[in-house]
Amino acid sequence: MTHTPKHIVAAAAYVTNDQGQVLLVKTYHRQDTWELPGGQVEEGETLEEAVIREVEEESGIVMAITGVSGVYQNTQSGVMVIMFVGKMMSGTLRTSEETQAVQPFPGSV
Template sequence: MGRRDYEDDPHAPAANSLVPAASTIVTDDAGRILLQRRVDNGMWALPGGRMEIGETLPGCAVRETREETGLDVEVVGIVGTYSNPRHVFAYDDGEVRQEFSICFLARPVGGQLAVSDESTEVRWFAPDEVDDLPMVSGVRKRVNDWRSGAMPAIG
């Protein structure tokens, strides 16, 4: 299913859904960050997705990371909360989702890198390699918040 991201766009469709979600910044011992190239928009992104009934947000982050990258991870912190009502995701099926996500910091504890049906590529990047990658602004904000080392403003 295709997806289009809108942020601070006056022509964006109105949101019709709000779904709790988690994303994960996974770093290895060399300080590299794990990213996946998404099937639905061709952009580089963090692993993540919608929370399922019966799971916690950190559990969602762990599950989504395993499903999308093949790695088992341990959550070690929180990068930030992201709930900009002017950032929506429009899906081909008519859903227009308002952003609501917690971004966690995690480290790998097992598994092997693998693409999923949601990705075409999964790779480790040095932090300075990320700047030139095609990435939606919301993902770039999370990466920049992590690189700055400061807890971002909640919002």
């Protein structure tokens, strides 16, 4: 017997550059807000692989994970997000099919 999953697992990241700015993206899905890059974990993918892939896909930035800041759950949508902390290592800021804008903003942890 197969059961439908009760949760969707996603990974997102608070990624900073050497100046302490945090990377934020504006998606086409939610055009009125800036948010941390991230997305759904694909089957067979680790949480770490997922967040690194999502950050690069959405922003062009390759990140290094430095920690985990928390696990968050939206009970209405069934989404559970593991929030990573990381540093920008390489890449060039760019938009993607998912993002209409990508920009570093002043930030602090």
